[in-house]
Amino acid sequence: MNLDEVDSKIENWEPKIIAFLCNWCSYAGADLAGISRIQYPPNVRVIRVPCSGRVDPFFIIKSLQAGADGVLVSGCHPGDCHYLTGNYFARRRFTILKNILEYIGIEEGRVNFSWVSAAEGEKFATVIKEVTESVKALGPAKRLIKRFNYRKL
Amino acid sequence: MEIVERIREEARKALEEKKVELIIGFEEGSLPLRTTPAFIKSIDAVERLIWNATCENNLANYLLRLKIKGKVGIVAKGCDARSIINAIKERQIERDMVFIIGVPCTGMVDRKGIKERFDEAEILEAIEVNGQIKVKGERFEGSFNISDFLYDSCKTCTQKTPSLYDVIVGDEVKEREDVDEFREIREFEKKSPDERWAYFTREIESCIRCYACRNVCPLCYCKECFIDQSRPQWFGRSIDESDRMIFHIIRVFHTAGRCVDCGACERACPMGIDLRKLTKKVEKDVVELYNYKAGIDLETVPPLATYKEDDPQEFIK
């Protein structure tokens, strides 16, 4: 059975999205969204990182290979990084990586980036909604997934 | 004086004056249209050095992998010199530990193209004279212009004269300003994501993961490559499509702002995989986004080691 056949059999498919959130801003933003009881889709699995600069391209690609349907990386707004410049350097790396991924044929919208501050609970919820919707529209990820080992249905 | 004579003269001088312990250059290979890297330590051996349109290896690679303490001399074309600049910038070698014999280059011949031209018949002899190569096989003879059979990377090269050298042998070559080196990439970008995915999966399907592309590249000097790491083992070494693809994604990511389009990786690949489609794309992005070309000078900070507050970020929500 190949992936296409498998996927056509999954009813009510819901995307799995891995979100790498910077501890100082976006993670706190997610917290605020929670405390404020703002509703957002439950499709994200959050991984807390110390800074968006900590997000190695490996993390993103490994997520995709392990079967994530979407990835989100979120950090502090430019100028607000707790380590001053972590997100500036990260931004260049993300730009290059995103371009490579889309160039080889990974659909635009699988890998997403955002800046969300600790005060932006609303924005966090909006980002999650947007990302979830775009990933839903793309359907289950099929590219870069390891055929064996990972995909547990 | 011919270039080869001048290379030998400079090499001889450098060895005589004990300026260097070793000269890295090219010598005759065992097959026609082939040269091989030469490691010259004694003055007598200087005569082995040659120069022609098949000196295609990027010698900077050896500079990084040699375990020699003293100063090393190296014969460098435009792209080799760019790789040496990279290595100095990345603190892999010190400027005053390398003696660069710069050779303005007019391009290297693509052996595969020549073979095709002669219907894959075996070439037994090849002689280069005045921009032409005469070849002989068992049942044929022919000649061709070198400029008609250049490697793709040589066709679009914009730094034929070394950008860094201690001595230069031969006259500067006029750099071309009319080449559009990213045209092919722009064309390819116009295809749909599905078509591009299909193209790369097809290309990479034949990758046997020999890592020749990595081993030949003067950027890939890591003591332990990510693909060899075992604790943690980030990515598999299998020939699963995703494992193969990921090796190439990350390798090409690691060339960002560093690749000099010497073409060594593609030439080294025993499966003829179109690696330049990847490296050239990243090169293009770096030029367009950060206005940076690798290996042009010693001063400009590499693009991923710096930032600007107003770097493009339209894609970030």
Ligand code: SF4
């Ligand atoms: S990636 Fe290929 S073309 Fe670029 S520097 Fe390395 S060997 Fe040369």
Ligand code: SF4
């Ligand atoms: S592919 Fe990356 S990790 Fe491996 S040797 Fe090259 S630069 Fe280093």
Ligand code: SF4
């Ligand atoms: S040289 Fe070719 S076959 Fe070998 S690992 Fe590189 S792309 Fe694959």
Ligand code: FES
């Ligand atoms: S600390 Fe949040 S991006 Fe650096």
